Amino acid sequence: MQIFGVDIGGSGIKGAPVDLDRGDLAQERFKVLTPHPSTPDSVADGVKLVVDQFGWTGPVGLTFPGVVTDGSHIRTAANVDKSWVDTDARALFSERLGGLPVTVVNDADAAGVAEMHFGAGKDRKGVVILLTFGTGIGSALFVDGILVPNSELGHLELHGHDAEKRASSKAKDDEELSWEHWAHRVQKYLAHVEMLFSPDLFIIGGGVSRKANKFLPHIEGIAAEIVPAQLQNNAGIVGAAMHAATDG
Ligand code: BGC
Numbered sequence: 001m002q003i004f005g006v007d008i009g010g011s012g013i014k015g016a017p018v019d020l021d022r023g024d025l026a027q028e029r030f031k032v033l034t035p036h037p038s039t040p041d042s043v044a045d046g047v048k049l050v051v052d053q054f055g056w057t058g059p060v061g062l063t064f065p066g067v068v069t070d071g072s073h074i075r076t077a078a079n080v081d082k083s084w085v086d087t088d089a090r091a092l093f094s095e096r097l098g099g100l101p102v103t104v105v106n107d108a109d110a111a112g113v114a115e116m117h118f119g120a121g122k123d124r125k126g127v128v129i130l131l132t133f134g135t136g137i138g139s140a141l142f143v144d145g146i147l148v149p150n151s152e153l154g155h156l157e158l159h160g161h162d163a164e165k166r167a168s169s170k171a172k173d174d175e176e177l178s179w180e181h182w183a184h185r186v187q188k189y190l191a192h193v194e195m196l197f198s199p200d201l202f203i204i205g206g207g208v209s210r211k212a213n214k215f216l217p218h219i220e221g222i223a224a225e226i227v228p229a230q231l232q233n234n235a236g237i238v239g240a241a242m243h244a245a246t247d248g
Contacts, residue, residue, distance in 0.1 A: 001021065007062075008034070018240075029234070032046045038081045044093055058100070060100050064104050065106075103247045106150055110240045112140025116142055119229060127142070128201045129141055133167070137164040198224075201224055
C-alpha cells in the first residue's frame with residue numbers, strides 16, 4: 001500500500017509517495033524551501049506544490065515541527081511562525097489539497113515511528129529515545145515500542161538555556177563549532193536526558209546522522225547504547241505516511 005508523506009521542516013518541505021510494506025519512498029522525493037515567514041497559509045501552499053508534483057489524490061500524512069494533538073491541533077511552534085499555534089492543521093491542509101484526507105503528527109515522533117519499524121530501533125524493547133538534531137532538537141520516546149507522543153525533550157533546560165539553542169545542528173552552524181566542540185555539547189545534553197529517563201538506546205537522527213562518524217567518537221560517559229538513525233532524512237516522510245495509515 002502507498003500513502004503520501006510530507007515532512008515540514010524549518011528549512012524545507014519534502015514529500016513523496018511511501019511504500020508502507022518496505023518502509024521506503026516509492027518515488028524520488030520532491031522538495032521546496034520552507035517559505036519565510038512560515039505562516040500556515042504559505043506553508044500550505046508549499047505542501048500543495050509538493051503533493052501536486054506527483055498528481056497524488058489519496059491520503060496524505062504530514063509532519064509538523066511542534067506539538068500536535070489529535071492528528072490536527074497545533075499547540076506549539078518553536079521554529080516556525082507563531083501564528084500556527086491553535087490552528088486546525090488537518091482542516092487547513094485538507095482544504096488546500098482539494099479535500100484529500102489528511103493527518104498531522106510531530107516531526108520527531110514520525111521519524112521515531114519509522115526508525116522503530118524499519119530502522120535502528122527495529123525489535124528494540126525497553127526505553128528508546130530518538131533525538132533529531134536539525135533546526136531544533138526533536139524527540140520521540142518509546143517504551144517497549146509504544147510511542148509516548150510530543151515528549152519535546154529538545155526544550156529541556158541545559159545550563160540555563162533551552163537545550164536546542166545550544167546543541168541543535170543549527171547552533172553548530174550558527175556558532176561555527178567544530179565537530180568535537182559540538183559533540184561535547186551533545187554529550188552534556190545526552191547525559192541530562194539519561195539522568196531523567198535511563199534509556200536503553202539513543203537513536204541520533206536528523207541530517208547529522210549521515211555524519212555520525214564525525215561526532216559519535218567524541219561522545220563519552222553515556223551508559224546507553226548510541227546509534228545513528230538508518231532512514232536518515234527520509235524518516236519523517238515515511239513516519240508521516242505510517243501515521244496516516246493508522247490514524248487517517
Ligand atoms: C519543537 C519540536 C520539534 C523539534 C524538531 C522543536 O523546537 O518544539 O516539536 O520536534 O523542534 O523540529
